Amino acid sequence: MSSTDTINRIAVITSGGDAPGMNAAIRAVVLAAENYGIEVIGFRHGYEGVLTNDFTKLGRENVEHILQYSGTIIKSARSERFKTDDGGREAAENLDAHQIDGFIVIGGDGSFRGAEHLAKFWQGAIIGVPGTIDNDLFGTDNTIGYDTAVETAMDALDKIRDTAEAMDRVFIVEVMGRNAGYIGISSAMACGSERMILPELQKDKPLTVDALVKHIEGVHRVRGDSSYVMVLCENQWPGGAVRLAEQLEDRLNFPCRPCLLGHVQRGGRPTAMDRILATRLGVHAVELVRQGKTGVMAGVSNNDLSSTPLPETWMQRKQLSQELIDIQTKLFNPVKKERHKAVQKEQH
């Protein structure tokens, strides 16, 4: 394995879904590397660029003023070809041809699986940097992009609430997260949503149209005419928010509107939190390469820098906060509160 003295050149890719803050992470890698006299090259379009040898040299002048922009200056992509053994071997040959000592991949769990795949064919140091809006990686408090995505969802939900409240409407707002409920629960709490449909809760006790209708009617009974904003995580309802809105409208006989936030959540100015996280993790990744570490993800745990073996990042499940779930589903659930009051009245 490489040691501090032998690190001359590092390659970096952004892979999988782009996330706000990826540019800040690239910048941090380049500036930290330059500090140690290490050259950096960026392969474009993730692993695909490593296969096609599509690369660019990255120096201070390329990255100085990019941290306020989302997207990624070296582009991101998904590559099916890389997943094969031939793909892995070809990528390794290209990295050797460039005399790369360390490889930094900024992406999500799929990209880290790709890093493990590469390690079968390539001997250099491989470090993962968690970049995904989904926040679904074990070994780091937050992933790069998550905070910005929640801000974006919150902004949209606040706007939806204005119309919902003015017209006493039900809205179903679909947020991203693939199969994780982090964006869902955080944006729901930040906006005082009446109901959330999260993958983590659906697994134990899937919600039905009947249960949702009952809840909406319960909220109307408690509050009178009022808005009702539901946060639905993607992939949690057949047909998504559009279908669910139709099903509810059929039963309730008043307007239920769907709203899909989609890729809006992947763009926009990264929040300060994401820029700072990305900067810390980019620098940390370079330091890990210099220390001769490989096969780990650079993370921040309890606000301290950490490193976690790559397979653990996707094999161990990061848990949603039970405290947040309880506040949303029990303490602040208007219908549960009504029942609680009724029980208290009976007891006196």
Ligand SMILES: Nc1ncnc2c1ncn2[C@@H]1O[C@H](COP(=O)(O)OP(=O)(O)O)[C@@H](O)[C@H]1O
């Ligand atoms: N099991 C795997 N083996 C090899 N490469 C993989 C594997 N899973 C994902 N990859 C590579 O990582 C890329 C990004 O993965 P993907 O799941 O799409 O995004 P993310 O990293 O955001 O989770 C894939 O297109 C593929 O090139």
Ligand SMILES: O=P(O)(O)OC[C@H]1O[C@](O)(COP(=O)(O)O)[C@@H](O)[C@@H]1O
């Ligand atoms: O970019 P695509 O192919 O539309 O994929 C959408 C998916 O990407 C994400 O935005 C980010 O996920 P990844 O970081 O794992 O790619 C998910 O929330 C969403 O399910």
